[in-house]
Structure formats: C-alpha cells, structure tokens
Amino acid sequence: MAKQNCIFCQIIAGELKATILWEDDSAIAIRDLYPQAPTHLLIIPKEHYTDITECKDGLLIGNMLKQAASLASQEDLSNGFRLIINTGPQAGQTVAHLHIHLLGGRNMQWPPG
Numbered sequence: 205m206a207k208q209n210c211i212f213c214q215i216i217a218g219e220l221k222a223t224i225l226w227e228d229d230s231a232i233a234i235r236d237l238y239p240q241a242p243t244h245l246l247i248i249p250k251e252h253y254t255d256i257t258e259c260k261d262g263l264l265i266g267n268m269l270k271q272a273a274s275l276a277s278q279e280d281l282s283n284g285f286r287l288i289i290n291t292g293p294q295a296g297q298t299v300a301h302l303h304i305h306l307l308g309g310r311n312m313q314w315p316p317g
C-alpha cells in the first residue's frame with residue numbers, strides 16, 4: 205500500500221515527475237534526481253517497504269537485482285557498476301522506501317565512505 209508523504213510512492217502513483225526507464229507490475233527504475241555518478245538509477249518496488257529488513261519477498265528482490273544488471277547493460281556500463289542498498293540512518297538512507305542504487309560511469313573508491 206502507498207504511504208502518505210513518501211516521495212517514491214508519489215512517483216509510482218504518477219503524482220511526482222521522474223524519468224522512468226523501466227517498469228513492470230512490481231517495480232520501477234528511475235534516474236536519481238541528485239546523481240552521484242554519470243549513471244545513477246534507482247530501482248524501487250511499487251509496494252512500500254521502509255527498507256530491506258521489512259521486505260520478505262525474495263522473488264521481488266531477486267527480480268529487482270536482475271533488472272539492475274539489465275539496466276547496467278542498457279546504460280553501457282561494461283567497465284563496471286555498483287549496486288547499493290542504504291539501510292537506516294547510519295548507512296545514510298534518506299528516503300524511507302526500499303530502493304537499490306545503480307551507480308556507474310566513473311571509478312569508485314573502496315571502502316565506501
């Protein structure tokens with residue numbers, strides 16, 4: 205169920221504008237509004253889960269990860285890319301709706317900050 209005042213629920217409902225790159229019955233992929241790399245996409249489940257700990261649907265998570273890999277190929281990220289799921293305040297999660305970041309198009313540091 206959509207959660208009030210959740211920006212990702214509003215994007216999924218079509219109430220807030222976003223560049224949608226892919227969509228199926230259970231998830232959506234959009235461009236991040238504040239990109240941290242030349243390619244920065246977000247893969248977001250349509251169902252509202254606050255974070256990965258709340259989502260028990262392994263099939264959904266698996267499909268989102270597979271779709272992230274397809275999108276990386278679509279975006280020509282053959283030199284590599286990174287998938288990130290920030291979870292909770294200490295990890296820097298700012299939008300409380302589960303999402304996978306897909307980042308690519310530049311060299312990345314390890315360990316991440």
Ligand code: DGP
Binds near residue numbers: 220
């Ligand atoms: P996180 O910090 O892991 O919760 O990631 C949230 C991301 O969402 C962050 O990279 C910026 C992005 N974001 C925030 N508001 C919007 C918005 O209104 N539209 C889009 N496309 N992205 C947004």
